Amino acid sequence: MALGRRLSLRGLCVLLLGTVVGGQVLELRLKDGAHRCEGRVEVKHQGEWGTVDDGSWSWKDASVACRQLGCGVAVGIPQEAYFGPGVGPIWLSYTSCEGVESTVSDCRHSNIKDYRNDSYIHDWDAGVVCSGFVRLAGGDGPCSGRVEVYSGEAWIPVSDGNFTLPTAQVICAELGCGKAVSVQGHELFRESDGQVWAEEFRCEGEEPELRVCPRVPYPGGTCHHSGAAQLVCSAYSEVRLMTNGSSQCEGQVEMNISGRWRALCASHWTLANANVVCRQLGCGVAISTPGGPHLAEGGDQISTARFHCSGAESFLWSCPVTVLGGPDYFHGNTASVICSGNQTQVLPQCDHFVSEPAGSAASEESAPYCSDSRQLRLVDGGSPCAGRVEILDQGSWGTICDDGWDLDDARVVCRQLGCGEALNATGSAHFGAGSGPIWLDDLNCTGNESQVWTCPSPGWGQHDCRHKEDAGVICSEFLALRMVSEDQQCAGWLEVFYNGTWGSVCRSPMDDVTVSIICSQLGCGDSGSVNTSVGLREGSRPRWVDLIQCRKTDTSLWQCPSGPWKYSSCSPKEEAYISCAGSRPKSCPTAAPCTDREKLQLRGGDSECSGRVEVWHSGSWGTVCDDSWSLAEAEVVCQQLGCGQALEAVPAATFGPGNGSIWLDGVRCGGRESSLWDCAAEPWGQSDCKHEEDAGVRCSGVRTTLPTTTAGTRTTSNSLPGIFSLPGVLCLILGALLFLVIIILVTQLLRWRAERRALSSYEDALAEAVYEELDYRLTQKEGLGSPDQRTDVPAENYDDAEEVPVPGTPPAFQGSEEEVPPEKDDGVRSSQTGSCLNFSREAADPGEGEESLWLLQGKKGDTGYDDAELSALGTSPVTFS
Incomplete structure (x- = not known):
């Protein structure tokens, strides 16, 4: 009916015959908004305020209205009587502004009359949200x-x-x-x-x-x-301490919140919070935070805001604050403080360097107050109640080593920060490596200390650690937010992480302000809506919180008032499904399309190639259970990430427990799969494990980059991941040495065989030549006039004839006692220096004597004889003296 009304002939006629009220400027106002510059659009005619129908109401019309009111620019045009239906006449059925006019009166518009008699109703009253003047x-x-x-x-x-x-x-x-x-x-x-x-x-x-x-x-x-x-x-603007109706330096803590004084609930109220209040009021420092009944009456006078001060802030509202899931208040459980009352009063100072002996921790009530300038915080955990533990001392933020770090130590940290109970004591720089000094090591808290630096330890600043061993904690008040959807980014079931578990959020009574804060916090734009048409969600989970009502002053969901934390805060059909303005089809954690390598990561390790195994599925990162986790599965992970060979399959959350879903359980790989997705496993998300069973790996190499051909497609040629690791380099060196040894042996074998063939070919000729020369010389009565000549009496420089064995000769020859004249100095022996047979001799036949070597020379065709010797063998005439 509404659509037909807007397209009626009357509407067309109004468009063509629109008029301007001659000389009259319509008075304009916005009603029932949060401030003067937003609300239902109303105009004044003949002394009576009436509304404007939103059938033609546009951004240009809204811009002119905001300009006329001095309210900046239009930032919203909610329709269908968003700010409630008006009363009285509907003065305008149509407006048509160009957007540059100074007033709505300057725009083309319908005649001014009460259009209620023409089937117009207040359910279609126009509204506008302006940015304002400031x-x-x-x-x-x-x-x-x-x-x-x-x-x-x-x-x-x-x-x-x-x-x-x-x-x-x-x-x-x-x-x-x-x-x-x-x-x-x-x-x-x-x-x-x-x-x-x-x-x-x-x-x-x-x-x-x-x-x-x-x-x-x-x-x-x-x-x-x-x-x-x-x-x-x-919204937090003033604080006071009230006792018997008067403000003093001790009493019940009350805050002015959005213009109303409210007592603070004592839940998570700490001495650090109290110290900020005392300093802010000029009341010195906090002495104690006594419990007991106080003056607050009526639940509506109690604020469940929980402050997480370090103790050094100037104002209580400067501390991180969480309101979501505030506890049920019971009478007498209000926060209180006793201040020293004198800002210059000297209090007992903490001993910065001497720890209490083990077992001597006094109770908090009986211990004297210790004024300490140290501060405590948790860093890089996304919340004041989770992260790396850091202490400020002597002007520097430092860390705690994880040696001996356990839940007792974590309990002290969580209690000191007002963050509830300790869920996990993390080590190995789970939240990243810190910087600066390492203040404490081998901490041994009992769990009852009020400050972590009062726990027994070897001493302040005494340690043997590096920052890769920084300790962290996750407290029960740690909060995280996400949307869960199979195919959408920035749209899905809203879930909050609380008390160590992801659970859903109830949708009643979420308004636009609440949804806007949720979308902004998730980086999904600054507006959205609650989808009530989706079906019932499968599976069971906690439904943590209901009745969320955010205020404009809130900057995150954690600051929004709500009902208390409960495991079943609403029915399953009331779980919230949010669609933000920035919603888009889901691709993968980095780019579209997704490769298997991009859907796998290692977290919490000391390098890119070690850590807890996490996989991307259904829009969120989750872990892998260590059931059946072995080196075969680790090998697939390391190869898929380009991290070389698997060195170790690490079970039992060694790299710290994850926080998301446990996506895989019972993974069974052969070790040669190209992706973890190719391995057998239980169905996605079906696991009977806890995060204490999260699987991890240690790989040999540093992550390498795989070449790609098209977006998200890996090439078939594999680089050799991890080849430049230490084991890879050693293998290359040993392989090269082995190859060289083989080449040398083969070369020597070939040369030896060549030598054997050469010896065989010369054997007969050499033997015959030797016999002939010996016979000839022994029959001569006179020598040759040279040192080679033999006589009955050896002359000077003559040696006895030596036996000359020749390979392959008969044993009778080898045993001959006949003598052979020695060679000249420049003969065969001198030529041995350049021979390569010195090495081959022993390799060829270690049993042969050194004397056999002079028979062969290094040059091809050289028989080892000079010209004179050749003449003696009959190759040229012989002359006798």
């Missing part, structure tokens, strides 16, 4: 950041020169952000900032909005500044 930009949310005002054309920063606290209070109130808790400056203007607001605001603090505050132009239209004004607003 905004806070660049902060953690709409209630903190740089102060900017709208000129009608652009947002212009306000100088911090003469920017006062009363002005800040007006701005926070106008934005619905509570009260100003911090006014800062010195954010330098960017060079691209072409303008600075040329006026100084001089609010008194009671004005309803900034634009009505008195203004003073800067001399010459410019301002002298050191930076842009920075403002932090908060």
Whole structure:
């Protein structure tokens, strides 16, 4: 019916015959919004306020309305009487603005009359959300950041020169952000900032909005500044200690929250929180936080906000705060503080260097108060209640070594930070390696100490560790948020991690502010909706929290009030399914399409190639159970990641337990699969394990990059992962040496065979030549006149004839006692120096004597005889003296 009404002939006629009220400017206002610049659009005619039908209401119309009201620009045009149906007449059925007009009266519009008699109803009243005249930009949310005002054309920063606290209070109130808790400056203007607001605001603090505050132009239209004004607003604005109706330096802790004084619940109230309150009130330092009944009456007067102070903050609201899942309050369980009352009072100082002996820890009630400047925090865990343990001392943040680190130590940390109970004591730099000093090692807490540095230890700063051994904790108040969907990013079932388990969130009564904060926190845009048309979700899980109602001042879901944590806070059909503006089809953790390698990672190890095995499935990272986990499965993981060979299959959450789902159990690989996805396993998500059974691996190499051909497709040629590791290098060296030895042996074998053939070919000729020469010389009566000549009496420089064995000769010859004349100095023996047979001789036949070598020379065809010897053998005439 509504669609037909909008396309009726009457509507077309109005479009063609629209008129402008001559000389009359329609008075405009916005009703039933959170502030003056949002709400239902109403115009005043003949002294009576009426509404505007949203049948043709557009962004251009909304922009003109915001401009006319001095409310900046339009940021939303909710329809169907979003701000509630109006009463009285419906004055306008149609508007048609170009977007540049100064007032709605300047736009084309329908005749002004009451259209209720023409079948128009208030269920279609138009609404608008304007940005306002002032905004806070660049902060953690709409209630903190740089102060900017709208000129009608652009947002212009306000100088911090003469920017006062009363002005800040007006701005926070106008934005619905509570009260100003911090006014800062010195954010330098960017060079691209072409303008600075040329006026100084001089609010008194009671004005309803900034634009009505008195203004003073800067001399010459410019301002002298050191930076842009920075403002932090908060629902938490004041704190006091009440005893018998009067504010003193001890008593029940009360805070002004969004304009109402409320007592704080004692849940997780710590001495560090109390110390901040005492300092903030000028009451010295906290002495104790006594329990017992106090004055608060009525549950609506109690705040369940839980603060997580380190003890050194200037204001209680500067500490991290969690409100979600606040505990049920019972009478008498309010927070209280006893302060020293004198800021200059000297209190017993902590001994920074001497630990209490084991077993001597006194109870917190009987121990004297110890004033300590140290601070404690948890880092890189995504929450104040999980992360690497760090202590501030002597101006430096340092860590704790994981030697001896256990749940007793973690309990002290969690209690000291007001983070509930310890769920896990992590080691091996589970939350990343820290920097700076390592303050404590071999800690041995009993679990009852009030401060972790009072636990027994070898001494402050005494350790033998490196930062890869930094200790961490996960406390029960650790919170994490995610969406679970098979095929969508930024849309799915909303789940929160609490008390060590993922559970769903109940959707009642989630409004636009709550959904906007959830989507922003997940990086999925700044708006969304609750989908109530999805079917019932399969499986069982905790339904942790219900009745979430976020405020504009909240910057994360953890700061939003809600019902208390319960395992079954609502029925299964009330689980929340959120669709954010930034939702898109799911691809994989990094890019689309996903490769198997991109869906596998190692976490918590000391290198890229060691750690807890995590796999990507259904839009989230999860772990693998160590049931049947062996070196074969580890080998597949290492090869898939390009990390070389598997050195160890690590069970029992050695690299720390994961926090997500346990996606795989009973994985069985042969060891040669190219991907863990090719191995047999139980169905996805079906496991009877706990995170204490998470599987891990240690691989030999450093991760290498696999070449790709197309997006997400691996090439068939494998690089050799891990080949440049130490074992790979040793194998290469040993292989090369073995190859060289084989080459040398083969070469020598070939040469030996060649020598044997050469010896055989010369054997007969050599033997005949020797016999002939001996016979000839022995028959001569006179020598040759040379040292080779034989006589009956040996002359000087003559040697006895030596036996000349020849390979292959008969044994009779080898045993001959006939003598052979020695050679000249420049004969065969001198030529042996260049011979390569010195090595071959022993290799060829170790039994042969050295004398056989002079028979052969290194040059091919050389018989080992000189010219004179050849003449003696009959190759040329012989002359006798």
